[in-house]
Each structure stands twice: as C-alpha cells, then as structure tokens.
Amino acid sequence: MSTATLPAATHVAGATVEFRGLRRSFGATTALDGLDLAVQPGELLALLGPSGCGKTTALRILAGFESHDAGEVLVDGEPITSIPAHRRDAGMVFQSYSLFPHLTAADNVAFGLRMRGTGKAERRARAHELLELVGLPQHAARYPHQLSGGQQQRIALARALALKPRVLLLDEPLSALDAKVRLSLREEIRRLQQELGITTLFVTHDQEEALSMADRVAVLRAGRLEQCATPSELYARPATAFVAEFVGTMSRIPAERAGGGTVAVLGRRHAVDGALPADGPLDVLLRPENVRLAPAADGPALVTAASFLGAVTRLTVRLADGTEVKADLPTEAAAALPLGGRADISLPERPVLVDRRTAASDRA
Structure with missing residues (x-):
C-alpha cells in the first residue's frame, strides 16, 4: 500500500x-x-x-x-x-x-x-x-x-x-x-x-x-x-x-475467603481487585505473566507442558488437586524447569481478580 x-x-x-x-x-x-x-x-x-x-x-x-x-x-x-x-x-x-x-x-x-x-x-x-x-x-x-x-x-x-x-x-x-x-x-x-x-x-x-x-x-x-x-x-x-478469560489467557486457581475482603491462594493472603462474590466457592484468575515458578524438588507444582514462544516459554503446571496453571517465564529461566520437574509456585504481592467458581461449560 x-x-x-x-x-x-x-x-x-x-x-x-x-x-x-x-x-x-x-x-x-x-x-x-x-x-x-x-x-x-x-x-x-x-x-x-x-x-x-x-x-x-x-x-x-x-x-x-x-x-x-x-x-x-x-x-x-x-x-x-x-x-x-x-x-x-x-x-x-x-x-x-x-x-x-x-x-x-x-x-x-x-x-x-x-x-x-x-x-x-x-x-x-x-x-x-x-x-x-x-x-x-x-x-x-x-x-x-x-x-x-x-x-x-x-x-x-x-x-x-x-x-x-x-x-x-x-x-x-x-x-x-x-x-x-x-x-x-x-x-x-x-x-x-x-x-x-x-x-x-x-x-x-x-x-x-x-x-x-x-x-x-x-x-x-x-x-x-x-x-x-x-x-x-x-x-x-x-x-x-468473562472479559478476563476472553481477552488473553487466564488460569483459575481455587481460593478461600480469608476475611477483611481478602482471599487465601497458594498459601498466602491477597487483597481482592474489585468486588468479592457474596457467597459460594471462589477462584482466583491469573495471567501467565503473573505466575512465578522456581525449581524445587518437593514443590507443589508439576511441570506438564512447555511451549517455546521465543524470548518467553509458556509452562503448564499441575497442582495437587489437578488444577492446571499456565506461567510465562524467560526462556532461559524455563530451561531449569524440565517436563516432569517440580516447582514452587507463587503470585506477586498485588490484588487478585476473583470470580465465583463455576464449571467451564457455564463460562462459555
């Protein structure tokens, strides 16, 4: 043109x-x-x-x-x-x-x-x-x-x-x-x-x-x-x-109410970004770039898949309850987390987006 x-x-x-x-x-x-x-x-x-x-x-x-x-x-x-x-x-x-x-x-x-x-x-x-x-x-x-x-x-x-x-x-x-x-x-x-x-x-x-x-x-x-x-x-x-999951990639991790408008997820309390549902079980919604992984022989996350995206590699890890979480890491750092390896998983210290837990078919 x-x-x-x-x-x-x-x-x-x-x-x-x-x-x-x-x-x-x-x-x-x-x-x-x-x-x-x-x-x-x-x-x-x-x-x-x-x-x-x-x-x-x-x-x-x-x-x-x-x-x-x-x-x-x-x-x-x-x-x-x-x-x-x-x-x-x-x-x-x-x-x-x-x-x-x-x-x-x-x-x-x-x-x-x-x-x-x-x-x-x-x-x-x-x-x-x-x-x-x-x-x-x-x-x-x-x-x-x-x-x-x-x-x-x-x-x-x-x-x-x-x-x-x-x-x-x-x-x-x-x-x-x-x-x-x-x-x-x-x-x-x-x-x-x-x-x-x-x-x-x-x-x-x-x-x-x-x-x-x-x-x-x-x-x-x-x-x-x-x-x-x-x-x-x-x-x-x-x-x-709905917007969070339709625009970009999101993972859901089960969370528990921790009082004072906070939730407990992955063993830590986090403030909630937006409104907290009044009742029912909860999920925290996470972007892959906001998930932190570190090699740990006895870590709670099992590496099950890796997708090379250039400077970034997207890893999929599975938690003990079967929850799958995606994490974007610099490719050099991801090399330390091979398939079948275990890792610690954590989130940044910032408010998290929370939604009422529903079946995947109900979110379509």
Whole structure:
C-alpha cells in the first residue's frame, strides 16, 4: 500500500456514533439486549466477542441492512432509523469481499459513484485516487478472479471509501485471508484509517486483531456490553471474569475467603481487585505473566507442558488437586524447569481478580 501523503480531498471528518438501548431478537433468540455504546470521531472501535454475541447485528443495524426492535442509533447526534441504507453515508467491507466479478478493479471502486450519477471523468479520477491509496493502481484493469484475496479485500476497502463515508464498517474483513496476508493488511487498514481520520467500527472474534488495531475494544456477550476500554486497560483491568478469560489467557486457581475482603491462594493472603462474590466457592484468575515458578524438588507444582514462544516459554503446571496453571517465564529461566520437574509456585504481592467458581461449560 502506498505511503504517500493522502490528497486533501481524501480526508474526512470523523462522525460520532451512538447505540442507545438497542434491542433485536430473531424469534426466541436475543441478538442485542439493550446495547449502549458510543464511538468517538475518528476512533477505531473493535466489537469483540464470541459467535452469536450480537456484534455483526449491531453493525448491520448501523448500516441499515437490519432493523431493530427498540432503542435508537445516532450519527452525529441525529437518529438514522428512518434513513435507508443507501443514504446513511456509511461504507461497509465484508468478509467475503463481495466484488462484482464482471467489473474491473477500477469499475468496482467506482460503482457507488456511478449509482449516484457522478460523471465518467470524475469516477475515473476518484477510482485512480483510491487505487493509489490502497497500493493497487497497476491492477485497475484486472477482474476479481485475477486478484489475490488480499488484493480483492483492498479493492473492497477502496470501494467503501469512494463515496467519502462518515463511518467505515468492517465486518470480519480479514478472516478469509491467510495469516501472513492478514497481519500485513490489518496494519495497512489501521494506518489508512488513522490518516483518513474516519470513524471506524471493526467486527472481529479475533482478540489479537482487536487489541492490535483498535483505539478501544467493546467486548460483547449475549447481546450485552461487558466492557469497553483501551486494549491495555481491557487486558490489565478486565471488568468481569468473562472479559478476563476472553481477552488473553487466564488460569483459575481455587481460593478461600480469608476475611477483611481478602482471599487465601497458594498459601498466602491477597487483597481482592474489585468486588468479592457474596457467597459460594471462589477462584482466583491469573495471567501467565503473573505466575512465578522456581525449581524445587518437593514443590507443589508439576511441570506438564512447555511451549517455546521465543524470548518467553509458556509452562503448564499441575497442582495437587489437578488444577492446571499456565506461567510465562524467560526462556532461559524455563530451561531449569524440565517436563516432569517440580516447582514452587507463587503470585506477586498485588490484588487478585476473583470470580465465583463455576464449571467451564457455564463460562462459555
């Protein structure tokens, strides 16, 4: 993709987007259950969550491709429910590219302009400008079947931008691409979005994509917003156990109430980060980088697996009660803990995230 300075005419003013109490059901299935969410001008907001959480439904309602049962959607403070999809000033890029197979790359980019009655010369100039923007000017005369998947998705992105929309909507646009192309294209999309200043909503179920691309990430579960925060805050201070386990890797270790708002885990008392459940057995939730291991012939943890990750090696250890815990150690330190070896295990002196103990199937 070109790294040249963008033409002034290409820049757009980012719009605000608001979902207020948005509800949508399909028969007995509730897709959105009172979604409240605001997107700031020029922000890239990722909608993240498991399949069926409502993220694509929210995007389609914003685009005008889907109706809603209650609530409202506003763009720059104005309700848009009564505005048809083709007049909502939103560009959408789909997972499946959705290019017209009988049109060249340039004609695909210019299609929306043609539908608006834009003159031929202006259409050609705009298509060339957008093809330059996505780094494919030399492919203007090619048809979709003559392009790779990554190239087709760039053409789809250029087409979405051709009408200078106030909002750009990306519905899992990278999931059909191989890993190397996906990594390259997500970096290019992010750079382009920042340079254009366009408000963007990005739907994905891939946490790595969300955390690496977004200004903020909204985690949805069963049609409800669990948390909306910056990637670093989402990872370091998850608001709920669901967010903690969905974003990044978490281990659960049984804990006991120790009084004074503390819990006992691995033989030590720790303050609780957030609310302590009123009753029932407890688990402490731990990131791998917050688990400490040290070789000990009679230690309580048995090393059962190791995954080399470069500078870090992720070890899996099993405690006496069968609990499995993951720990990230510098690879040099991990070498002292071979498979079948034993280790002492401890936690940093900091508050811990606690959740009511439940079966794994109930946390899905």
